[in-house]
Every structure is written in C-alpha cells, then in structure tokens.
Amino acid sequence: MNWKRKDLLDIRDLSNEEILFILDTAESFKDISKREIKKVPTLRGKTVITLFYESSTRTRTSFEIAAKRLSADTINISSSTSSATKGESLKDTARNLESMRPDAIVIRHSMPGAPHMLAGILDSSIINGGDGSHEHPTQALLDLYTIREKKGRTDGLSIVIVGDIAHSRVARSNIFSLKSFGNDVICCGPPTMIPPYIETLGVRVEYDLQKAVRKADVIMMLRIQKERGGTKYIPSTKEYSTLYGLTKKHVAMAADDVIIMHPGPMNRGIEIMDDVADGPSSVILDQVENGVAVRMAILYLLIGGEA
Amino acid sequence: MKTLIRGGHVIDPLTSRDGVYDILIEDSVIREISDTIKKTDGKTQVVNASGYIVAPGLIDVHCHLREPGFEYKETILTGTSAAVRGGFTTIVCMANTDPVNDSRSITEFIIDRARAEGKCKVLPCGAITRGLKGEELADVGEMFSAGIIAISDDGRSVRNAGLMRKALEYAKIFKLPVISHCEDDTLSGGCIHEGTASLLNGLEGIPAIAEEIMVERDIALARYVDAVIHITHISSGGSVRIIETARKHFRKVTSDTCPHYFSLTDEATLAFDTNAKVNPPLRSKRDVDAIKEGLRKGTIDIIATDHAPHEFTSKDVEFDLATFGISGFETALALSLSLVREGVLDMPQLLMKMTANPARLLGINSGTIAEGAPADIIIFDPDLEWTVDRNSFISKGKNTPFHGTTLQGKNLFTMVDGTIVFSELK
Numbered sequence: 001m002n003w004k005r006k007d008l009l010d011i012r013d014l015s016n017e018e019i020l021f022i023l024d025t026a027e028s029f030k031d032i033s034k035r036e037i038k039k040v041p042t043l044r045g046k047t048v049i050t051l052f053y054e055s056s057t058r059t060r061t062s063f064e065i066a067a068k069r070l071s072a073d074t075i076n077i078s079s080s081t082s083s084a085t086k087g088e089s090l091k092d093t094a095r096n097l098e099s100m101r102p103d104a105i106v107i108r109h110s111m112p113g114a115p116h117m118l119a120g121i122l123d124s125s126i127i128n129g130g131d132g133s134h135e136h137p138t139q140a141l142l143d144l145y146t147i148r149e150k151k152g153r154t155d156g157l158s159i160v161i162v163g164d165i166a167h168s169r170v171a172r173s174n175i176f177s178l179k180s181f182g183n184d185v186i187c188c189g190p191p192t193m194i195p196p197y198i199e200t201l202g203v204r205v206e207y208d209l210q211k212a213v214r215k216a217d218v219i220m221m222l223r224i225q226k227e228r229g230g231t232k233y234i235p236s237t238k239e240y241s242t243l244y245g246l247t248k249k250h251v252a253m254a255a256d257d258v259i260i261m262h263p264g265p266m267n268r269g270i271e272i273m274d275d276v277a278d279g280p281s282s283v284i285l286d287q288v289e290n291g292v293a294v295r296m297a298i299l300y301l302l303i304g305g306e307a
Numbered sequence: 308m309k310t311l312i313r314g315g316h317v318i319d320p321l322t323s324r325d326g327v328y329d330i331l332i333e334d335s336v337i338r339e340i341s342d343t344i345k346k347t348d349g350k351t352q353v354v355n356a357s358g359y360i361v362a363p364g365l366i367d368v369h370c371h372l373r374e375p376g377f378e379y380k381e382t383i384l385t386g387t388s389a390a391v392r393g394g395f396t397t398i399v400c401m402a403n404t405d406p407v408n409d410s411r412s413i414t415e416f417i418i419d420r421a422r423a424e425g426k427c428k429v430l431p432c433g434a435i436t437r438g439l440k441g442e443e444l445a446d447v448g449e450m451f452s453a454g455i456i457a458i459s460d461d462g463r464s465v466r467n468a469g470l471m472r473k474a475l476e477y478a479k480i481f482k483l484p485v486i487s488h489c490e491d492d493t494l495s496g497g498c499i500h501e502g503t504a505s506l507l508n509g510l511e512g513i514p515a516i517a518e519e520i521m522v523e524r525d526i527a528l529a530r531y532v533d534a535v536i537h538i539t540h541i542s543s544g545g546s547v548r549i550i551e552t553a554r555k556h557f558r559k560v561t562s563d564t565c566p567h568y569f570s571l572t573d574e575a576t577l578a579f580d581t582n583a584k585v586n587p588p589l590r591s592k593r594d595v596d597a598i599k600e601g602l603r604k605g606t607i608d609i610i611a612t613d614h615a616p617h618e619f620t621s622k623d624v625e626f627d628l629a630t631f632g633i634s635g636f637e638t639a640l641a642l643s644l645s646l647v648r649e650g651v652l653d654m655p656q657l658l659m660k661m662t663a664n665p666a667r668l669l670g671i672n673s674g675t676i677a678e679g680a681p682a683d684i685i686i687f688d689p690d691l692e693w694t695v696d697r698n699s700f701i702s703k704g705k706n707t708p709f710h711g712t713t714l715q716g717k718n719l720f721t722m723v724d725g726t727i728v729f730s731e732l733k
Contacts, residue, residue, distance in 0.1 A: 091623065109625070112509040112510050112579070112627070132510075133509035133511075134509030134510070265495070
C-alpha cells in the first residue's frame with residue numbers, strides 16, 4: 001500500500017491495513033537496532049522535534065533513538081525548558097518551531113486534541129506522543145507489534161486491560177486497535193476508573209481481577225494516573241494493590257502462554273508485583289525494544305517519502 | 308411618524324392571528340391591523356411584506372452582552388446590532404459582566420448604555436448572589452428599582468440550597484422570576500457531555516445528571532416556597548422529564564432551551580471543535596430527541612439563544628482551555644425554523660416560544676402584534692437558504708459551530724418601538 005497520511009494522530013483513525021503496514025515496516029527496521037553500527041541514512045537531512053509538555057522517559061528517548069538511527073537530526077524540547085513557562089501558547093510555540101522548518105514534530109501534551117490542533121495549522125508531520133486521556137497511538141502500535149511477535153497473530157485473543165481505564169490514553173488506543181482486529185477485550189478496574197458507555201466499544205467490563213484474568217492470552221497492566229487525579233478514584237493505593245495488583249497467583253489462572261505487558265512506568269508493588277514484572281511471562285522490556293522499531297517505521301512512513 | 312407594513316402574512320400566536328393583513332404603526336405603537344389599510348398620507352412610509360411572514364419581534368430571555376468588562380468579546384452596541392439582525396427586539400442580558408451586575412450602579416450603567424447605543428430593548432438580569440459567588444444575596448431590591456427584569460447566577464448554580472431558597476423567597480417581593488442555570492459542579496468539571504464522544508476523545512465529561520439534580524432541587528425549593536422559577540438552557544432529556552412531572556402539580560416552573568441543544572449532538576465535539584464547546588454541553592441524540600419532544604408537548608415553553616460571544620483567541624487554543632459558549636443571535640431563528648419543517652412545531656407554536664411565552668415570563672407587554680401594543684415587529688422569509696459565514700456576523704463573537712452550514716429561513720426586517728433598526732428587504 002501507499003502511505004498517504006501527513007500525521008499520526010490517533011489509532012481510531014487508522015484502518016487495519018494501515019496498522020499492519022506500519023507493523024510490517026517496523027519489522028524491517030528491527031534488525032538495524034541489533035547491528036553493531038545502528039544507523040542507516042534513510043532520513044539524513046531531516047529534522048525531528050520532540051515537544052514534550054509532560055514528562056516522559058521511554059517515549060521521548062524511543063523517538064529520539066528511532067530518529068537518530070535513521071540519521072535524522074533531533075531536538076528535544078520539554079515544558080520546563082520551553083517558553084510555556086513564560087506563558088507562550090502552544091500554538092505560538094508550534095508556529096515558531098515550524099519556522100525553523102522541521103519535518104516532524106512529536107508532541108506529548110496533557111490535553112486531548114492538542115496534536116490535532118497542531119496538525120491543522122502546521123505543514124510539518126505531527127505525531128501524537130500521547131494527548132491527555134485521549135490516545136497514545138505509537139504505544140498501541142508497539143503493543144500490537146509485541147503481541148504479534150509473541151502470539152503469531154493479532155486477532156482472536158483474549159486480552160485483559162487492568163487499571164485506570166478512564167484516564168488512560170494507552171487503554172483507549174489499545175481498545176481501538178485490539179477491537180478493530182477482532183480480539184476479546186476485558187477492561188478490569190474499580191468502577192470509578194471505568195468510563196461510562198465503554199461497552200459501546202465492544203469491550204466487557206469485569207470488576208474482579210481473578211475472574212478477568214482467567215484464560216487470558218494477554219494481560220496489560222496500567223498504572224494509576226496520579227497526574228490526572230487518579231488517586232481520587234480509590235481510597236488508597238494499598239487497597240488498590242490488594243484488589244488490582246497483579247500477582248503470580250493471577251498469572252497462574254491465565255492461559256499457560258500468557259504474556260504480561262505494561263506501558264511503563266511501573267509502580268512495583270502497587271499494580272504489579274516484582275516477581276510478575278520480572279517473571280518469565282513478562283514482555284515489558286520487549287515492548288520497549290519494539291517501540292524503537294515501530295517509531296522508526298512511523299518516522300520513515302511520514303517523512304521519508306520523497307527521499 | 309407612520310409606517311404601513313403591507314401585505315405580509317401576519318402570525319401573532321397570542322391573538323391567534325394567522326393571515327394576510329396590513330399593519331399601521333404610528334410612533335411607537337401598533338395603531339391598526341386590518342385586511343387592507345388604504346388611507347395613507349404622503350408621509351407614511353410603506354413597507355412591502357408580501358410573500359413574507361410578519362411576526363412579533365423575538366424576545367430572548369438569555370444572552371450575554373459582555374459590557375461592562377469584556378468589551379473585546381461584545382458590547383451593548385454590537386450585541387444588540389446582532390440581535391436585531393437575528394430578529395430580536397427585546398433581550399435579557401445575564402449578570403456575569405465585570406463588575407458583575409449585582410448592584411444598582413451596574414444595572415443603571417447597562418440600562419443607560421442600552422438606551423444610548425442599543426438597537427433593541429435590553430432588560431438586564433441581576434445576579435442572585437453578590438459577585439456570583441454564591442455566598443450572600445445581591446442587592447436585589449436596589450437592582451429592581453434600577454430596572455432588572457429577573458435574577459440569575461447564570462454560569463453556575465447557587466450551590467447552597469438554603470441561600471437559593473432565600474433568593475426564591477426574596478424575589479417574590481418584586482415578582483421577579485428566578486432564572487436558574489442548573490449544574491452541580493461537584494459532578495461537572497469536564498468540558499463536553501459525558502457520553503460516547505467523551506469516551507472516544509478522552510475529554511473530561513459533564514454528565515447529564517449534573518444538570519438534572521439541580522433542576523430537581525431548584526424546582527423542589529421553588530415549590531416549597533411557592534416562587535416563580537425558570538429553568539434555563541436545558542440540554543438533557545432527563546431535565547425535560549423532571550419538569551414535565553413537576554408541572555403536573557406546580558405551574559410556576561417554566562423552562563427554555565437553545566437552538567444548539569436541538570440542532571447538534573456531542574458528535575460535534577469529536578474532532579475537538581472548540582466552537583462546539585458550550586455549557587451545558589451538546590448531548591446525545593436521545594437528549595436532542597427528548598428536547599424536541601419537550602418543545603412539542605409544551606414542557607419547554609421558551610427558546611432562548613444563550614448568545615455567548617467570545618473573542619477568537621479564546622477558542623483558538625487546546626479544547627480544555629477554550630471558553631464555553633456559542634454566538635447565537637444570528638443563527639437562532641433559522642435553526643428554530645427547522646423545528647417547523649421537521650413537524651415538531653407549527654409556525655404559531657414556534658413563534659409563541661420566541662415571543663409571547665418569554666413576554667409572559669418577564670411580565671412585559673410586547674411579544675404580540677395587536678392594536679395598542681408596542682411596535683416590535685419582524686419580517687422574515689421562512690424558506691430563504693443561506694450559508695452561515697461567521698466572518699459576516701455583526702456580533703464580535705464569531706464562535707459558531709454552524710460556520711459553513713446552509714440554513715433555511717432568514718430575518719429581513721426588524722422594527723423596535725416603531726423604528727426600523729434593521730432591513731434587508733428589497
């Protein structure tokens with residue numbers, strides 16, 4: 001297929017064909033990271049800006065490494081170093097950056113729709129690196145990539161997403177992609193963290209973690225979004241951990257070849273116990289590794305075109 | 308000064324007049340209505356209304372003129388100019404100016420300014436509580452003597468039920484209706500309807516119950532103290548049902564909704580269009596259907612605009628940061644006329660909700676085309692198609708979710724107290 005999009009804003013907008021095209025493209029990039037010289041000239045002369053208004057370790061580093069391995073120049077801007085602290089609006093910041101002629105801007109912002117706003121006013125390719133509680137499309141893509149790698153398929157799986165579904169952009173993006181590929185998705189968490197009307201997305205809701213994980217092929221854990229007021233929705237993290245912390249006991253109830261996923265950062269001892277996070281079923285570090293390949297693919301598809 | 312409006316299809320819901328008539332206006336008053344009025348001296352100006360509908364000037368019980376304090380959003384001059392273009396001859400402006408209209412001096416300022424510059428009649432609504440803070444009653448009596456027509460803390464509910472009770476009681480001295488914006492802010496806090504759109508785009512939701520709980524509470528309080536309560540800008544089907552039930556036992560409750568609540572759903576916010584950000588929020592298809600049903604059955608008596616103009620920059624930001632509100636004067640009539648085309652209301656019923664019913668709530672003698680009544684008259688073409696262009700709005704507020712939409716029906720002529728203040732008649 002021919003890639004036509006200028007921006008990558010959300011999963012909900014993508015067709016299955018486009019998603020698979022990204023995954024297949026990522027496949028060919030994964031090897032590069034395993035070579036001794038981890039660099040190809042594909043995006044030489046291109047400039048990628050990461051504009052992060054929320055803190056990030058994985059996503060920002062992952063994009064930067066992905067860009068650098070494709071020989072693009074990268075500049076990182078985080079809100080503490082940007083003019084946001086001097087009161088400049090997002091729109092003005094973005095327009096000023098655009099004047100320096102970058103090819104792509106990866107934006108992370110606490111407010112849903114911020115990347116969409118930029119996409120409407122800038123010529124640069126906009127990549128959503130996470131917008132508030134809305135979407136985190138590259139995370140869902142690397143998650144699907146990891147699922148396909150481990151399970152050999154992207155459909156017909158029983159997948160449980162556990163935690164603060166309401167405030168999680170990771171959950172939203174994953175629900176959109178996993179349902180669109182025909183998986184059985186169960187959302188598990190306290191009712192205060194399950195958004196109303198979620199059944200309309202075709203997912204099932206289960207408040208009891210033990211019931212939810214039974215025979216599951218994939219368990220995705222989410223953290224409590226403290227920065228989005230997550231702690232208001234539960235009496236205490238201790239109680240949350242008792243009810244929704246993933247233990248070895250839960251893993252034993254799932255399918256034999258269950259994989260345990262987490263987008264990070266993990267709160268060990270709260271939503272996931274050490275022996276699960278570091279156990280044989282955990283693919284948490286594979287997710288991070290695959291993230292680089294998937295982001296290389298996205299950068300290549302969005303700005304590698306004319307080269 | 309005499310004006311003869313000739314040959315128009317006159318619809319006056321209050322007097323059940325519905326047919327072709329001539330109307331003679333002398334000074335500020337309607338002097339004569341009959342099949343044909345021939346006697347005109349040379350000085351009488353003649354307005355040919357044939358082929359159009361002639362109706363009482365529209366009355367809006369809920370708008371924001373932004374002056375004093377927010378003149379960059381709207382002024383009394385620009386707001387009333389937009390109003391008369393839209394067919395409104397009397398408008399009630401809410402108290403959330405800066406300073407808040409909670410005292411005699413601000414009420415007097417608005418009235419003086421409207422008299423000097425206004426294109427239509429402006430009736431200020433005073434605050435219920437000082438500074439809209441919900442802590443103590445505003446100077447209701449002082450404002451009444453200066454000319455307020457109602458009281459409201461529009462923009463929020465009076466949180467404290469005891470204080471709301473006192474406001475309802477106190478307003479009885481002056482026979483002032485209390486206009487209630489219903490929102491339990493411990494349940495709201497979001498920026499779009501809590502429904503499928505908020506589920507999909509991750510914006511914090513405002514559930515319909517945030518409105519309904521306060522509708523329930525305020526009607527209960529009004530009923531307890533036997534006061535007049537008007538529930539404004541209802542957006543949810545639940546509110547319609549609550550009001551319908553309450554009215555079986557308590558007739559002093561009235562309500563209004565706005566054109567956007569029967570024209571759009573929360574789907575308009577899916578792509579983060581900040582011009583569709585409004586409070587209360589655009590809700591689901593089911594709510595829209597229930598609002599229409601409420602209009603049809605008469606549970607909703609009035610259509611108001613909640614004209615809420617904002618400067619462009621306040622909408623040209625991240626959705627969470629954008630202001631709430633829709634600039635409504637210049638699209639209200641056309642959007643409302645769709646109710647007639649859809650068969651929800653017939654033309655007299657629709658006009659009743661925009662003329663006689665608001666007049667009754669406010670206790671004013673306009674809202675009718677009758678001999679001796681004030682000559683507040685509009686002439687409109689119910690079928691004319693036009694495309695909304697926000698850049699051609701007279702209002703400073705270009706914030707409309709209907710930009711680029713083709714609507715049907717347009718006001719062509721507005722007369723206030725016998726003076727032609729707007730005319731696009733050929």
